[in-house]
Amino acid sequence: MDQPLGKIAQVALDTALLHLYTLSPHKLQHFKKLSLFKQLLTTRPADPFDSDVLDAIETVIKYTNNLRPLTSANDIRTISLNGSYPPKIALWKGDITTLYCTAIVNAANSALLGCFKPNHPCIDNAIHAIAGPRLRQKCAEIVNALPDGEEVTGSVKVTPGYLLPARYVLHTVGPIVRGHEPDEEDREELKSCYRSCLAATEELKAGDNGTKTVAFCCISTGMFGYPARLATPVAVATVLEYFTAHPNSTIDRVIFNVFSDADYNLYLEHFQTLSFNPNLTIPSPPKPYCEPVVKALSLLSSADALLIFAGAGLSASCGLDYTSTKLFEERFGQTSLRTGALCLYDIFGMEFPSELDKWGYYFTHLTVVGNWPLHDPPVYDNLKTIASSFNDNWFVRTSNADGLFRRHGFPADRLSTPQGDYTWLQCVANCTPESVFPSQPCLDAAKPYLDLHNQTLSHEDAIPKCPKCTGEMFICVRANDSFNDIRFREGEQHYAQFLEMCKSSGKRLVVLEIGAGWNTPGVLRRISEELVEADAASLVRIGIKGSELVPWGLDGAVGIEGDAKKVVEMLLTGLDNKSVN
Structure with a gap:
């Protein structure tokens, strides 16, 4: 399949949006265009497109699909249960829409038209998004030919995969189980789903390598409510019974695909039971x-020089996620009750009931962040290893104020934190240019009065005051125009000197940008792109939920979607393999 170039895909995206959207998309940021494009396709009915519009839409989807990791089903090894079962069963945790195989199973609803809710996490939505709009159109043709306009539970309909790596999609409707334990009818309908899909796979043409593989999602266990612990043995037993009844089956491999650790463990435990091998x-x-x-x-x-740009996504990969409601509830639950804040990002600029509540929270925050576990996961250690491969030609600039680079041993003369650092407090009134002071002495003085569980301070003498003017103090981070950057200018000077060194000595600079979103794009993201546009650097951008996107057609730049710790580990392994070879 020919993959379109980035600039062609960018033009195609604008063309598609002009037909899908009532307003001009040209002023939107790139990631917003792509998000809008996906949402509009999700909600659009199965009406056919003009050929030029369909070409533009599929050009965009092909381009974005080419950026995704792909796994060949033939590389997923089967499980040896025991001599009673054929070695045709495999278990794989991953995104079923990234699987090269004969067919994947879609847990569809009876209308077969896919999900019409933008960003809904169901597999039906995921499959239609990657396959493109022709899949919905084909499903509409099938449904319109059905007597009641709906698919029967337990049966299957086959369509091409269109832009999916899988050649076919098997759409099956599982039983809906809500408010009760599955009864015998539910179990029989679930079995019928698996039997119908296997029978349909027998009729499909094998791939170019002569093999035939089908990947099952966890049918009915999501929105349809069938308990996964009860669906797992039904799924496995039905497939094994099928192979026993069909010893000459043309199917080479059945993959049970799961997306969560919980489902993976359910299948693993069941296979251990079947094999009489708990290990x-x-x-x-x-x-x-x-x-x-x-x-x-x-x-x-x-490259022979490395510039690491790190945003909040790097901290989030270590668990310090400023958008996490779970983290905030666990660590700062009482503050949430008092203020209504739901995550760490909500706090900055928040009005507290009192100064004691305010500093009770902030001193707790400094304590939690200052004691955040190191080296687990080892993403900072892996970054240090990557940096060391560039000898002395590397530098780090981060928008994070949490001090994790410093605590992991990155030297101060190779580190710039232009957005501030929790190790400093500043005078809010900026009574003098030098009114920035270490936070640790203030925290130590407050500890006898600090209730970490309730995030409260019990004595007003523990509220920090400016030593010069006795005025109000605050954490020295760039939260508003009062930010005092005096402690961070030296780091910025080192950063500027590093860039000048790369330029004057002709270094081939690469920017490794990690987890930089859109809260402060001028600090990291825009600079990365400007360096590439000026032919002063290449760019590797790591992020999730669209933050990994680079402008299409920007030569020398690539975006990788994924959790920072996993992608950094993947890059380190790849670089090690390259150095060995």
């Missing part, structure tokens, strides 16, 4: 092929 392990999953990772490794290995 049974699942073969290691194959490493997916990911074109962006290949390009990133090429950019990194061909």
Whole structure:
């Protein structure tokens, strides 16, 4: 399949949006255009497109699909249960829409038209989004030919995969189980789903390599409410019974695909029971092929200077996620009750009931962040290893104020924190240019009066005051115009000197940008892109939920979607392999 170039895809995206959207999309940021494009396709009915519009839409989807990691079903090793069962069963945790195989199973609803809710997490939505609009149109043709306009529970309909890596999609409607334990009818309907899909797979043409593989999602266990602990043995037993009844089956491999650790463990425990081997392990999953990772490794290995730009996504990969409501509830639950804040981002600029409540929270915040676990996961250690491969030609600039680079041993002369650092407090009134002071002495003085559980301070003498003017103090971070950057200018000078050194000595600079979103794009994201546009650097951008996107057609730049710790580990492994070879 020919993959369109980025600039062609960008033009196609604008063309598609002009037909899908009533307003001009040209002033929207790139990631907002792409998000809008996906949402509009999700909500659009199954009406046919003009050929030029369909071409534009599929050009965009092909381009974005090419940025995703892909796994070949033939590389997923089967499980050896015991001599009673054929070695045709495999378990794989991952995104079913990234699987190269004969067919994938879609847990559809009876209308077969996919999900019409933008960003809904169901598999039906995911499959239609990657396959493109022709899948919905084909499903509409099928439904319109049905007597009641709906698919029967337990049966299956087959469509092409269109833009999916799988050649076919098997749409099956599982039983809906809500408010009660599954009864015999529910179990029979679930079995029928698996039997129908296997029978349909027998009729499909094998791939170019002569093999035939089908991947099952966890049918009915999501929105349809069938308990996963009860669905798992039904699924496995039905497939094994099928192979016993069909010893000459043309199906080479059945993959049970799961997306969560909980579902993975349910299948593993069931396989251990079947094999009478409590120590049974699942073969290691194959490493997916990911074109962006290949390009990133090429950019990194061909450079001789490294600039690490790190945003909040890097801290989040270590659990310090400023958007996490769970983290805030666990660590700062009482503050949430008093203020209505739901996550760490909500706090800045928040009005507190009193100064004691305010500093009770902030001193608790400094304590929690200052004691955040190190080296687990080892993403900072891996970054340090990558940086060391560039000898002395590397530097770190981060918008994070949490001090995790410093605490992991990154030297101060190779680190700039232009947005501030929790190790400093400043005079809010900026009574003098030098009115910035270490936070630790204030925290130590407050500890006898600090209730970490309730995030409260019990004595007003523990509220920090400016030593010069006795005025109000605050954490020295760039929260508003009063921010005093005097303690961070030296780091910025080192950063500027590093860039000048790279320029004057002709270094091939690569920017490794990690977890930089849109809260402060001028600090990291825009600078990365400007360096590439000026032909002063190449760019490897790591992020999630669209923050990994680079402008399409920007030569020398690549975005990788994924959790920072996993992608950094993948890059380190790839660089190690390149150095060995």
